[in-house]
Amino acid sequence: MTWNVTCTYSQFLAQKTPTCCVSLSSFYNHTIVNCPTCTCGCKSNSTGSGGCVDPKTPHLASAVTGPGKSNLNTPLVQCTSHMCPIRIHWHVKLNYKEYWRVKVSITNFNYRMNFSQWNLVVQHPNFDNLTQIFSFNYKSLTPYAGLNDTAMLWGVKFYNDFLNEAGPLGNVQSELLFRKDKSTFTFEKGWAFPRRIYFNGDNCVMPPPDSYPWLPNAGSRSMVSVLRLAMTVLASFVFLVAYA
Template sequence: MHQSSSSSLGGNGVDDNKLQCTDHMCPVRIHWHVKNNYMRFWRVKLTISNYNLRKNYSDWNLVVQHPGFSKKSIAYSFNATTLPTVGIENEVALFWGLPYYNSELTEAAAGGGGGGGGFGSVTTDIILEKDLDEFTLMNGWALPRRVYFGGEECQMPFPDAFPMLPNGGFRIRSSPRHRRRYLFFLIFLVVIWLELRL
């Protein structure tokens, strides 16, 4: 577990920022996952996980800057609205929890339950209408441009740090060994066809 500096100790001398041990060692993780790429829409799963073992985030809010919010969008398990923007090329959406359902992002379980979908996390599906003239999944860049949780900007990696999403159809690459088998099978079928014709 990560222990932060003594400046984060509460009045009782207990560290309020005790975190689960993770690769990123951040108290909150925002996970944006493109689940489906439909003809006219995208389906995105947005999960917010709390890795802080001693802190709940009551009345949390999340601001996401993403080109997909320039068109109609629907969030199923969060309250959501688009914010007016001036001088920003991408639309911005504000998300917050539904009262008595997920308005409190509870502290992580000591046993590691803060991962996606478990104790210490909230999640929603978002439908984004496509605008093929403005933004597509070309070159695999489908992540938000900026994310703010509770008013603080989350560190976003550069687009080059992510693998590209496939843009074409599925293609089987065969080895020379497989090609020989296919060729043998094709010759076998031709021989059988010729035998049946005679």
């Protein structure tokens, strides 16, 4: 008798709610797109299971180390609008003539868990032109021949491979430098933002596409300029009529 065993990981079986979310920002737009509200749960005034802790509370230490501390499977998160234990922030930082630069930050909001040897998997169409990554390790993942749009990132040993629990040290970050491929590169319509992000195998919740910090529309600027000119002419006409 022979048999085959296939093991798969199910995020939904491991935990009923999402464990991470993604926020976005860019240098060309003042809008900061936060994780969707109540992504991993909604804010509650009680601590413990389903609750959260305000980092400004004077009783923070007792809330974190009090009853339930031993139950490490139950996250005790910092009070946020999204209530996720992990947030990944993707910031489009700089634009050069031949390159563009991104800053990736991972923040741990869970007071009950550290992450050693964490990993991040990111899907973006420009990973085939990644030139340099500054403080994370990188490996290209190519599930399909000829398609290089997925990367695995993880921390540098003894530097940032350990993600601390919530607090001043509860974050790691790095910057990525991409070369521009003139046939595909654009900042329009959210192209500069990742398609999907996974933290330690969990699929992180992305903001809805219509909320992305879009590149300012040249047509909108032209309409504003025409409107401003029309208002100026109208004001001049009213002034001349008033003092004629």
